[in-house]
Amino acid sequence: MPQVDPRFTVLSEDFATDPYRHFARLRQQQPVHYESAIDSYFLSRYADVKRVLTDHEAFTTETLQVRAEPVMRGPVLAQMTGAEHTAKRKIVVRGFTGQALQDQIRAIHANAAELIAPFLPRGRIDLVNDFGRPLAVNVTLDVLGLDKEDRQQIAAWLSGVAEFITSMALTPERRRHCLDCAERLEAYLAPVIKQRRHQPGEDLISKLCTAEFDGIGMSDSDVTALIINVLVAAVEPADKTLALLFKHLIDHPQQLAQVRQDPSLLPAAIAETLRYTPPVQLIPRQTERDVVFAGGAVPAGATVFCLIGAANRDPDAFADPDAFDIHRPDLGTARSFTAAAQHLAFGTGLHQCVGAAFARAEIETVAAMLLPLLDQVRHTPGTHYRETGLYTRGPTSLCVDFTPARSPLQEKQPR
Template sequence: MTVHATRATPPPPPPDILSPEFAADPYPAYRVLRAHYPLHYHEGTGSWLLSRYDDVERAFRDPVFTTDNYGWQLEPVHGGRTIAQMSGHEHAVRRALVAPAFRGRELRERFLPVIERNARELIDAFRGHERAELVDQFATRFPVNVIVDMLGLDRSDHDRFHAWYEAVVGFFANLTQDPAVAEAGLRAGAELRAYLLPLIAERRARPGDDLLSSLCTAEVDGTRMTDQDITSFVSLLLSAGGETTDKAIAGMFRNLLANPDQLAAVRADRTLVPAAFAESLRHSPPLQMIMRQPAEDVEVSGGTIPAGATVTCLIGAANRDETHFADPDAYDVFRTDLTTANAFSAAADHLAFALGRHFCVGALLAKAEVEVGANQLLDAFAEIDFAEGHAPPETGVFVRGPLTLPLHLTPAAPEPRS
């Protein structure tokens, strides 16, 4: 009798995160990376890819992973250093200068009415219509309009800010280094700074009850924000704050419409809106990857990252790690391994807002915007369906979400007059 040795099935080749196949659907590639290449050097981006939850979580929490790489990533378009690339006491002070406006009483009393008004105005524009394009008519404009109004800027400049926002976001998503896209982003950043500088001088002399005035007058430990601090922060707020909420609203409604039973549950019980948002951040994070740079050699799953290297933390892969989440590819607003109460804090189970000292300062603003927008849409329309009968695809590599979301709308019955 002859015994034949069985050969182990070789692993699939490492996926290319710049390939068309990855752009069409990154999640199969993420599974391959987690299973076989938890640490993988990617030639196209010149970076080490991390895909497992525990490794990405560590990269966000462990101080050995720095944001020094943001110097070449962020400074060109933001026009200087931002709080995202600072560390230690400098970061703590700058964060303390800007954070109060994005949480607690300041957010509820000063800016929630701004959020509610902007959502209502955009939704009113497509009331009475059977169809609406949620991305173009609502999701991309809502957070940008809110930021403009929070800053106390001219509301007639909403469209101008929307154009700057799209160009700056395009700059960061430009992994293939298209020179035209890079130039458009740099030009938008320069135009935004030129717009803001005379207004900063004005608000320093005559502060008002708006966010820009607060940034001009805030003081912590004897430190106040310079003009460059303010213009860089506003640029960061416009790009990061707008992009998260833009993609989150569209992605959440795409996920809910693709799961009609869960949409019905959220419509019936609006306390589930935060859970639906948190699950969308886990399942379909708007920001799919963030880069870090280790200050020294670091051991992770699969090997050693050399000091000074660029590390691409694949949030979209980590958030679907099967060792951390049950049935991770399923969208489930009722899942028990994602705690909604912590989902918008530095103790979150998902990684969409990063973690640790660089946890997204605008997470609660995004939560307020998504809750207000979702509730107003559900109140305005008794039924919301995919206009084409199916979910449109998501697009994007660095940031990801539906490019369009055409909806069929059935208006809610008017409330009876008393």
């Protein structure tokens, strides 16, 4: 086993408080960092992370059989390869592109308007708990065609599913809780799937229920796994990205003013947010054979975690990487939401996030609505900003004060 500095561990509270201040040392001194407590390797250099995510023969997604499949209630897209992956990925992608995406943008706008309206006269809002988190759930339920009246219950089950996937270690009690959440979510979805098979609509669940692979329709288990896959992928990063976008713009008032003056800069601000503070910090893979990196070797059958936050701050990939700069020339906004993205927030290669275009549409639509409404937006005095999460990471809250701007949304409020 590699020798590890006993004074450092990515599983420590110190690392969890602010992983970014450790990334440079990891890249320079321990780019292949071994954690004996979980028998896993952590890679921090951009070139190594990109190699792992694009070499699908040497680095597989087999680890997801343990990390995700038990709560997804079946194999997820990232576990599939070949014709099956291509066909099922296309089905899901079609649910987030073209006319479907245009319909979703309208739903995103309507959901955001409804959620923000009560807070406009107050001049204060928590962009995570009051707005971002419920918005992400509501929008995803709209896409799937699920009842938003069940939002709180679905969100609670989803929290257990996400905990199972993102935890480095679970106690037996927490593991049982997470599995129970997954089982209850599966039971909730069963009658919905049955109904959509007989009476399909325009929602994504209907499309999954009526789609065929090699002339054969997907089983209920297949559809359930893909629904939960979409729920986790769409809900988990969305609220984090929105809050992080506003935090960085508030912390960089000149760039905030530039985005307000020129809304065409908003996609660049979103792309830079994803590079600077990616909501998904870890992507796991498993080695098919012994692999050698510049910083060390990894044996066959080992679990490898790609540190996306560290890779996105690698000076070999980005100039002045620890600076938030919406004008950086090495990001490439136009390609930042495609398979050609320079940053790795959506992963890359065969299993790049299927919802990248939807994520851009959602955050861009909501931010474009909020910026004119939240005039002179600033951090609420006396509040303490804190981020949490090793696997996925974002603010626990983001309380802001603002000067309410006159708008049609306000006019609808009771006086």
